Amino acid sequence: MRPIDLAREHGLSAQAIRNYDDAGILPPTERSEAGYRIYTPVHAQALRAFLALRGGHGHQQAMEIMRATNQGDTESAYRLIDAAHVALLAERGTRTEVAMALGSLSTTTPTPVHGRPLTVGELARRLGVHPATLRTWETAGIVRPERDRATGYRRYEPDCVRDAEIARQLRRGGYLLRQVAQFIESLREAGGADALRAFLDSWQDRLTVRSRNLLAGAAQLDTYLTLLDQTQQGRTAR
Incomplete structure (x- = not known):
């Protein structure tokens, strides 16, 4: 697969794919004899995972999660994901407190x-x-x-x-x-x-959207991790 093949699915440019590759968002790529980058379905899923994670975590943290994952440091990736859920829970609690206080005021x-x-x-x-x-x-x-x-x-x-x-x-x-x-x-x-x-x-609407985005990001990341495991098992079998 070429950069443009990955980019087309998401309406991105080929240069954006190369930038994500250089940033460590995608797993290491091999090169053709002519020096072109060669992408696989694993890279395509990494891109899906990053873009989904970005919706709930933001660009920087999504990038850090993918970097940790690609470096084999899933513990750090999980910690970042857990921290986002903890922060969201705290924000949800704050919103509830403010709403209860508003409701308790007399007219x-x-x-x-x-x-x-x-x-x-x-x-x-x-x-x-x-x-x-x-x-x-x-x-x-x-x-x-x-x-x-x-x-x-x-x-x-x-x-x-x-x-x-x-x-x-x-x-x-x-x-x-x-x-x-x-x-x-x-x-x-x-x-x-x-x-x-x-x-x-x-x-409340923003909290709901972010919760769904976190779930969507986790689902895509889980699919990516599964592909990585399958690829590793295939290499071990050979």
Whole structure:
């Protein structure tokens, strides 16, 4: 098989195949008397495995998995695959925590703050908490007060007050500081509760797609490993 024969199946260029070969993504190739690379069905399956792995692991990690496999270091390849599943499970857990926190919030909209920013004492009285609690929340990244340039005192703007009121509600619901901080950060990035709901839906879709891609990559890699074993057994038999 020629580079173009491998490339045609995936809509790639022959140069891309040569690049993948040079990068160690494909197993070692033999050369014809004229110096051309000779590819086999094993190389074709290696390419399928790499492209499938790339969908779930990304280019760099898929390349590292294939390099390890082609070097006979399947233990390292398995570790990389396992690490991807662990990371995905952790991300899935984070998404679940954020969704649960959003669902636990009451439908009552916090009373808007008008006029000047609140001091730490004023906000503490508004929430019914100790000022030290607000400083703990600040350390955890839940609230981000500004500082008065003249006095150095904390100033809690309306968005900061909103975050503090949400934090109080979640803390009363039993959420840990880490969970509250994660939720508040997600809320900030999304741009509000409604936007966060849409973001959570798209986040779930991305997790589902990545899970399927990881499965597809594992299936193609398993087929490749089987071909490698069969090829090795054939050589041993001869």
